[in-house]
Amino acid sequence: MRSSIAAAARPRLAAHGRPLLAAMLLLAPTLLVAGGARGQEPLVLNVGTDQKLETLNPWFSVTYADYEIFQVQYELLVGFDNNLQPTAGFAEEWSSSADGLTHTFTMRADMNWSDGQPATCADAEFTYQFVLDAVASDAGYVGSGYLEPYLTNAGLESVSCTDPQTFVVVTEFPTTLITQAFVPILPEHIWGEFTPEEIGNLDAEGEFPNEPPVVGSGPYVAVEWEEGVFIRMARNPEYWGPPGVPDEIIFETFADTGTMVEALRDGALDYVRGTGADQFDALATTPNIRVAEGYANGYTYLSFNTRGNTDGYNASTSALADEAFRDALGFAIDRQTLVDRVLNGYGVAGSTHVPPYHANWHVAPERPRNFSIAEANTRLDAAGYERGSDGNRLDAEGKPITLRLTWPDSEDHSADAQFIEGWFAELGIGVDAFQTEEGQLYTDLAGPESGGDADWDFYMWGWGGDPDPMSLLSFFTSDQIESAINDCFYSDPRYDELFALQQRATDVATRKQYIAEMQQLFYDAACYHVLYYDSELHASRTDEFTGWVNQPPETGTPLFGFGYSGYMALQDASAVPTPGPTVVATGAPASGAPSPGPTTPGGSDAGGVSTPILVGGAIALLVAVVGLILWRRRGAADQEEE
Amino acid sequence: MGVRYIASRFVTAGVTIGLIVVLNFVLFRMMPGSPERLLLGRMPGVSANVLETTRERWGLDKPLFPDQFVAYVSSTLQGDLGFSYAARGRPVTDVIAQRIGPTVLLFGLGEVVAIFLGLALGAWSGWKRGGLIDHVGNGVSLILYSTPYFLLGMGLMIVFATGLGWFPTYGMRDVGRVYPGQLEELIDMARHLALPLATVSLGLIGQYAIVMRSSIVETLSEDYITTARAKGLNDGRVLRSHALPNAMLPTVTLIAINLGYVVAGAITVEVVFNWPGLGTLTVDALASRDYPVLQGVFLLLSVAVVLANLLADLAYGLLDPRVRR
Numbered sequence: 001m002r003s004s005i006a007a008a009a010r011p012r013l014a015a016h017g018r019p020l021l022a023a024m025l026l027l028a029p030t031l032l033v034a035g036g037a038r039g040q041e042p043l044v045l046n047v048g049t050d051q052k053l054e055t056l057n058p059w060f061s062v063t064y065a066d067y068e069i070f071q072v073q074y075e076l077l078v079g080f081d082n083n084l085q086p087t088a089g090f091a092e093e094w095s096s097s098a099d100g101l102t103h104t105f106t107m108r109a110d111m112n113w114s115d116g117q118p119a120t121c122a123d124a125e126f127t128y129q130f131v132l133d134a135v136a137s138d139a140g141y142v143g144s145g146y147l148e149p150y151l152t153n154a155g156l157e158s159v160s161c162t163d164p165q166t167f168v169v170v171t172e173f174p175t176t177l178i179t180q181a182f183v184p185i186l187p188e189h190i191w192g193e194f195t196p197e198e199i200g201n202l203d204a205e206g207e208f209p210n211e212p213p214v215v216g217s218g219p220y221v222a223v224e225w226e227e228g229v230f231i232r233m234a235r236n237p238e239y240w241g242p243p244g245v246p247d248e249i250i251f252e253t254f255a256d257t258g259t260m261v262e263a264l265r266d267g268a269l270d271y272v273r274g275t276g277a278d279q280f281d282a283l284a285t286t287p288n289i290r291v292a293e294g295y296a297n298g299y300t301y302l303s304f305n306t307r308g309n310t311d312g313y314n315a316s317t318s319a320l321a322d323e324a325f326r327d328a329l330g331f332a333i334d335r336q337t338l339v340d341r342v343l344n345g346y347g348v349a350g351s352t353h354v355p356p357y358h359a360n361w362h363v364a365p366e367r368p369r370n371f372s373i374a375e376a377n378t379r380l381d382a383a384g385y386e387r388g389s390d391g392n393r394l395d396a397e398g399k400p401i402t403l404r405l406t407w408p409d410s411e412d413h414s415a416d417a418q419f420i421e422g423w424f425a426e427l428g429i430g431v432d433a434f435q436t437e438e439g440q441l442y443t444d445l446a447g448p449e450s451g452g453d454a455d456w457d458f459y460m461w462g463w464g465g466d467p468d469p470m471s472l473l474s475f476f477t478s479d480q481i482e483s484a485i486n487d488c489f490y491s492d493p494r495y496d497e498l499f500a501l502q503q504r505a506t507d508v509a510t511r512k513q514y515i516a517e518m519q520q521l522f523y524d525a526a527c528y529h530v531l532y533y534d535s536e537l538h539a540s541r542t543d544e545f546t547g548w549v550n551q552p553p554e555t556g557t558p559l560f561g562f563g564y565s566g567y568m569a570l571q572d573a574s575a576v577p578t579p580g581p582t583v584v585a586t587g588a589p590a591s592g593a594p595s596p597g598p599t600t601p602g603g604s605d606a607g608g609v610s611t612p613i614l615v616g617g618a619i620a621l622l623v624a625v626v627g628l629i630l631w632r633r634r635g636a637a638d639q640e641e642e
Numbered sequence: 643m644g645v646r647y648i649a650s651r652f653v654t655a656g657v658t659i660g661l662i663v664v665l666n667f668v669l670f671r672m673m674p675g676s677p678e679r680l681l682l683g684r685m686p687g688v689s690a691n692v693l694e695t696t697r698e699r700w701g702l703d704k705p706l707f708p709d710q711f712v713a714y715v716s717s718t719l720q721g722d723l724g725f726s727y728a729a730r731g732r733p734v735t736d737v738i739a740q741r742i743g744p745t746v747l748l749f750g751l752g753e754v755v756a757i758f759l760g761l762a763l764g765a766w767s768g769w770k771r772g773g774l775i776d777h778v779g780n781g782v783s784l785i786l787y788s789t790p791y792f793l794l795g796m797g798l799m800i801v802f803a804t805g806l807g808w809f810p811t812y813g814m815r816d817v818g819r820v821y822p823g824q825l826e827e828l829i830d831m832a833r834h835l836a837l838p839l840a841t842v843s844l845g846l847i848g849q850y851a852i853v854m855r856s857s858i859v860e861t862l863s864e865d866y867i868t869t870a871r872a873k874g875l876n877d878g879r880v881l882r883s884h885a886l887p888n889a890m891l892p893t894v895t896l897i898a899i900n901l902g903y904v905v906a907g908a909i910t911v912e913v914v915f916n917w918p919g920l921g922t923l924t925v926d927a928l929a930s931r932d933y934p935v936l937q938g939v940f941l942l943l944s945v946a947v948v949l950a951n952l953l954a955d956l957a958y959g960l961l962d963p964r965v966r967r
Contacts, residue, residue, distance in 0.1 A: 041819060042818070042820075052926055054930075139695070227737070228728070228922075228926055252916070255916065256916070259916050260916075262811050263812050410931075437931070
């Protein structure tokens with residue numbers, strides 16, 4: 001009986017399954033061997049990032065990835081070289097008048113946009129005037145509002161063109177910062193077709209997302225974009241300088257850094273930004289992989305609600321308004337332990353709000369708060385915060401002090417919180433630590449000046465900076481309280497005065513003096529306790545590209561810095577060593593060297609997988625479903641026969 | 643199957659979807675934080691005036707009931723799910739439409755493969771109850787069923803992608819690669835699909851095999867099986883024509899539930915393989931608190947599950963005449 005089942009069943013199954021089995025057998029080796037050799041395919045630099053690739057419209061840039069995308073595609077008026085010094089960008093030369101108020105920029109006569117249209121002063125004038133108009137509008141900003149301050153902080157007053165190659169900028173005070181403006185020069189013949197509303201409003205009718213092919217002036221321009229997934233850039237044939245070695249650059253975003261690191265290991269990626277500390281350690285010992293720990297151009301901080309619980313502010317205790325109380329708490333934070341235990345050593349213990357990354361501007365505080373629980377207790381005693389019968393410190397109203405510590409759910413600071421909770425417990429101060437949804441945190445932080453009720457005590461988050469410390473300094477002027485940027489409500493007329501002075505200082509030594517005093521004032525006020533400067537952890541493969549150069553060389557990372565010098569320094573690892581393209585030289589004229597044309601788009605439709613592929617998949621699904629139905633019917637027919 | 647039965651199923655599904663639409667409105671307005679604050683974030687220079695203007699522009703200055711609710715229902719019925727915060731104002735329907743194809747492809751194929759192999763393995767194990775194949779099949783099924791997708795996925799990736807280099811680590815295709823023809827593109831996509839598909843299928847095979855096995859074992863003790871054997875039918879026919887159709891009932895429920903996930907996707911599989919589907923979209927939307935997109939995905943998932951259950955009900959009607967009454 002058993003043998004008869006087999007005899008009866010097998011041939012029928014075989015007959016049904018034969019074509020499928022044959023197809024699978026044929027396909028299997030093809031799948032395994034396909035995709036290995038690239039042959040004539042373009043040399044592609046594959047870059048992975050843990051940040052989403054959300055926009056091609058520079059005005060909406062927020063993350064490091066957003067900035068990286070626009071600065072590869074568009075020249076800044078003046079670029080940044082590998083040492084973060086001004087270098088040729090949209091302008092090849094620049095000078096300032098003796099009074100430092102008039103700045104003249106000279107463009108190349110033969111520079112073109114990637115679509116072949118001439119790139120002239122009119123484009124620079126259009127872009128800067130767009131900013132001036134946006135700042136003067138009711139809204140006062142455009143897009144995400146992160147780019148205009150580069151020009152407003154430099155005192156931009158008016159712009160004009162004296163001829164197609166000469167751009168004149170007038171500032172309201174003498175400044176050198178106009179050469180550090182992180183504002184991409186945009187092609188007027190593209191962007192001028194849209195209203196400010198369409199360019200800068202999320203939900204405006206006819207909003208302009210700047211979809212590929214992007215018309216740019218940088219060495220690469222986006223030719224394909226699947227939002228949130230990848231951006232593919234091809235070499236810009238009209239780029240004014242020597243062409244970069246990679247034919248294409250593909251940026252891909254990863255929801256899981258583990259997958260991203262595996263992709264780097266197996267060679268699918270050439271560069272990754274945003275590895276975890278453990279992954280970084282493992283990569284450091286992996287062959288053909290180069291790791292780069294970059295100093296943070298930013299910091300993680302502990303901010304206090306310094307207005308306490310008066311005048312519409314709602315901290316849980318009046319003690320937070322007392323500088324002596326906050327100062328004492330600063331002695332109870334072991335910043336080095338946080339670096340060692342929370343960051344696995346990848347960072348630097350915090351002090352002032354200008355990180356050591358800005359080697360020219362950072363100063364160590366004159367009266368540092370070195371970790372000492374005893375010192376913190378002594379200072380709290382001296383400030384009158386006595387302990388109750390249960391050992392808890394009491395505020396001026398006799399209420400036990402228990403502080404609410406929070407952080408946004410977009411970051412994980414639970415380990416920091418645990419340490420702080422333990423240290424503060426030794427002071428007799430309770431800590432109620434919890435994470436807050438980011439949207440809710442924005443609402444909670446806002447003070448009465450910006451329509452909120454400041455219902456919080458202290459919290460952790462971070463700031464990132466630019467090549468110049470201007471933005472990091474600007475967050476704490478009094479006028480930033482209304483915008484909720486100045487989130488600890490710090491207000492000191494002397495700090496405001498110094499901010500204006502350093503803005504206007506054209507002499508480096510003088511400016512440094514002002515900035516040093518600002519750091520000292522802000523540090524002493526104990527408005528923030530900077531916890532640490534957390535490092536940027538990047539890694540790259542060295543078997544496809546060589547020439548990875550950090551920016552700046554000693555403390556930076558090859559990519560995701562300022563400008564695009566890191567891309568231009570790359571060389572093909574498989575090529576015979578020849579004098580390849582190097583970092584773009586200051587003032588280099590258009591080389592005239594024949595540049596390889598833009599790589600043709602892939603066989604796929606822009607925006608993802610092509611229709612034939614999806615149709616193929618759908619057919620496979622259909623065949624399977626029909627097969628199932630036929631099988632079912634056959635069973636039913638058999639049943640009826642019986 | 644009576645018209646009344648079918649009509650009642652459709653009415654139930656319709657009412658459920660209506661309730662989901664209402665729940666969707668309430669749920670996402672209970673989220674902490676104000677949308678305009680979230681939208682504008684830490685923009686330098688944002689004043690209270692700008693916040694107020696944004697509230698007006700997004701209709702958040704109006705009362706929740708009836709103004710915002712009526713506007714929401716009306717726009718949802720018209721297929722307008724609003725604008726994505728993270729995608730800089732792109733319509734949510736566009737954002738979701740871009741991601742739904744890859745998910746349906748991966749999980750649709752995964753379901754089909756798992757249904758065939760899982761049910762076959764389960765039926766075989768049940769049929770050979772107590773034998774070697776039963777022990778091995780059941781053991782393997784339990785292991786697969788209890789292994790989390792991400793673990794299975796990472797394991798396959800480390801062995802077959804990073805280790806042996808047979809398949810790509812991530813993605814749906816080699817971005818930017820120029821394909822000589824569509825066959826090459828198809829092969830490239832198949833290579834990218836192999837590991838995620840294997841992960842999805844293996845995870846589901848365990849479930850289907852276990853349910854099918856126990857169902858077959860139960861069915862084999864029924865009188866009609868003994869009758870079928872007494873009629874002289876061979877084992878294959880007894881299994882195919884008598885045991886399987888009756889054993890299918892519990893698996894139809896399981897398949898229907900899983901069909902809902904064809905649309906939603908198993909988030910972890912997509913994240914592990916960076917598959918550009920609805921799963922990774924959901925994770926991204928959560929990370930950037932893109933509530934309109936989350937709301938859209940939630941609606942889509944809910945409707946998919948309701949429709950899958952409707953299909954299950956109808957299939958039940960076909961499979962089991964008792965249900966039709």
